[in-house]
Amino acid sequence: xxxxxxxxxxxxxxxxxxxxxxxxxxxxxxxxxxxxxxxxxxxxxxxxxxxxxxxxxxxxxxxxxxxxxxxxxxxxxxxxxxxxxxxxxxxxxxxxxxxxxxxxxxxxxxxxxxxxxxxxxxxxxxxxxxxxxxxxxx
Amino acid sequence: xxxxxxxxxxxxxxxxxxxxxxxxxxxxxxxxxxxxxxxxxxxxxxxxxxxxxxxxxxxxxxxxxxxxxxxxxxxxxxxxxxxxxxxxxxxxxxxxxxxxxxxxxxxxxxxxxxxxxxxxxxxxxxxxxxxxxxxxxx
DNA sequence: ATTGTATATAGTAACGATTTCTATTATCAT
DNA sequence: ATGATAATAGAAATCGTTACTATATACAAT
Numbered sequence: 001x002x003x004x005x006x007x008x009x010x011x012x013x014x015x016x017x018x019x020x021x022x023x024x025x026x027x028x029x030x031x032x033x034x035x036x037x038x039x040x041x042x043x044x045x046x047x048x049x050x051x052x053x054x055x056x057x058x059x060x061x062x063x064x065x066x067x068x069x070x071x072x073x074x075x076x077x078x079x080x081x082x083x084x085x086x087x088x089x090x091x092x093x094x095x096x097x098x099x100x101x102x103x104x105x106x107x108x109x110x111x112x113x114x115x116x117x118x119x120x121x122x123x124x125x126x127x128x129x130x131x132x133x134x135x136x137x138x
Numbered sequence: 139x140x141x142x143x144x145x146x147x148x149x150x151x152x153x154x155x156x157x158x159x160x161x162x163x164x165x166x167x168x169x170x171x172x173x174x175x176x177x178x179x180x181x182x183x184x185x186x187x188x189x190x191x192x193x194x195x196x197x198x199x200x201x202x203x204x205x206x207x208x209x210x211x212x213x214x215x216x217x218x219x220x221x222x223x224x225x226x227x228x229x230x231x232x233x234x235x236x237x238x239x240x241x242x243x244x245x246x247x248x249x250x251x252x253x254x255x256x257x258x259x260x261x262x263x264x265x266x267x268x269x270x271x272x273x274x275x276x
Numbered sequence: 277a278t279t280g281t282a283t284a285t286a287g288t289a290a291c292g293a294t295t296t297c298t299a300t301t302a303t304c305a306t
Numbered sequence: 307a308t309g310a311t312a313a314t315a316g317a318a319a320t321c322g323t324t325a326c327t328a329t330a331t332a333c334a335a336t
Contacts (some may be wrong), residue, residue, distance in 0.1 A: 012313060031294080036295055046315045051294060062329090067207040069258075071323090072293065075238060085252050098245045104259070107236045114223050114232060114263035119243070120207075121259055125252035148332055150284060169323080191284090191324065209294090210322065217306045 009060055015053045019077070022063060028074040028084070028093040055109070068093050068122055087127035088116055096123060147198055152176070152183055155189045157215070160201060166231040167224070206231050206260055215271040225265035234261060 009015075021037045022029065029037070037048045054075050058065040066074045066087045074093055083096040104119040147153075162169065167175070173188045192213050196203040204212045206224045212231055221234040242257040267275040 010312060012303070014314075039183075044315070046294080046317095048316080049314060055295095058315095069205040083246070085246065085250060087252065087256070088255065094250055096246055096249050098242075098249045100240050100242070102238050102240060104238070104261075107221065107238055108221070108234055108261050108263075111234050111236045112223060112227065112232055113266045114260055114261070115269055116223065116263040117226065118263075119259060119261045121257060123242075123246050123252070123254055123257045124256040125246075125256075128145055128251045131253055149281065150332070152285075182286070184288095185284060186287080186324075193324095 001098075013059060014042065014049050015057070017041055017045070018050060018053050019057060019062070019073065022075055024076040026095070028066060028068075028076050030072040030074055034075070066093070069124075081121065083121040083125035086124055087130055088124050089126055089130035089133075092127055092129075147194060148191050152180065152187050153195070155183075156188060156191050157176065157195060157200070160213055161215040164233070166204060166206075166214050168210040168212055170210075172213070196253055204231070221259040221261065223261035224261050225268055226262050227264055227268035227271075230267075236270075 007073050009062075017038045018034055018127060021034055022045045027033075031051050031054055032047070034054070035045070035047050038045050038050065054063070054065070057063045058075065061079065062074050066076055068074060068084050070086065080096070083098050084093050085096050085135055086093050098121070100121075105116045108114075108119065146237050155176045156172055157210055159172055167173075169189050169192055169199065170185070172192070173183070176183050176188065192201070192203070193270070195201045199217065202214050204214055204216045205221060206212060206222050208224065221236050222231050223234050224231050229266075236259070242259075243254045246254045246257065248254075
């Protein structure tokens with residue numbers, strides 16, 4: 001497992017900005033959120049450029065694309081394999097360092113005829129902010 | 139946990155057909171696939187009707203909507219909580235009866251400030267059909 | 277069985293996220 | 307500095323899904 005594939009990717013100002021912004025946050029922004037961030041520095045950047053670069057960066061293994069349900073893909077500069085939790089109220093996504101000492105892939109191999117590659121553990125719940133809001137409203 | 143919420147839903151011919159078709163397959167069809175199936179019996183059914191009914195049926199707890207990554211939502215008449223595996227080649231989705239004896243929610247509660255509600259375990263791999271195809275091509 | 281009313285329908289238009297297209301511009305090895 | 311290749315901005319296209327609207331249907335009360 002190498003972090004980046006051996007394809008050398010050209011580093012453009014746009015790509016660097018996108019990567020910098022993504023690295024600087026611990027949220028898991030969607031493409032449009034990154035577009036808004038980068039636009040502060042590069043007002044003329046195109047939304048298409050953001051999408052294309054997020055694709056290229058995740059294909060290269062430099063960032064990861066996370067698909068936690070909902071309609072939009074999210075991105076994470078932390079490529080370690082960690083679980084995520086999505087707030088059912090506001091849709092925000094947080095990291096989760098759960099260490100469950102189980103060989104998930106092995107368990108699955110015994111239960112189906114697929115060639116099992118990987119697993120993903122995803123949680124849903126209510127984030128601290130929405131918990132507070134709910135308390136106020138009640 | 140009740141199977142259906144207490145809202146009584148009106149049973150139309152269209153809704154019944156959709157439910158019947160979904161119950162008769164062990165794949166996890168997307169809305170358009172169900173549309174094609176039902177169209178055999180009801181050529182004039184609208185795709186919008188299929189979408190609306192799948193929404194209503196899953197809201198009522200009669201079926202479940204599954205979000206296994208990819209761009210389309212899938213549906214399952216089996217409402218038991220089981221894991222799914224998605225083929226990275228063809229996108230098909232299979233059931234997986236893995237029994238991992240771990241309290242996932244509890245593990246997560248210790249790792250974040252969210253009010254943890256539920257978890258979802260999803261696998262990716264290569265389905266038997268695509269395994270064969272790959273073997274042939276190599 | 278007939279009626280009334282709330283809900284569902286077909287068909288179509290609108291929507292939002294993402295991808296594609298194309299002419300121009302930038303990167304980087306030479 | 308130059309040239310080949312890849313990336314860009316901007317716009318249009320695509321695709322899954324949802325919303326809209328006039329008509330039709332289900333079902334409870336009569």
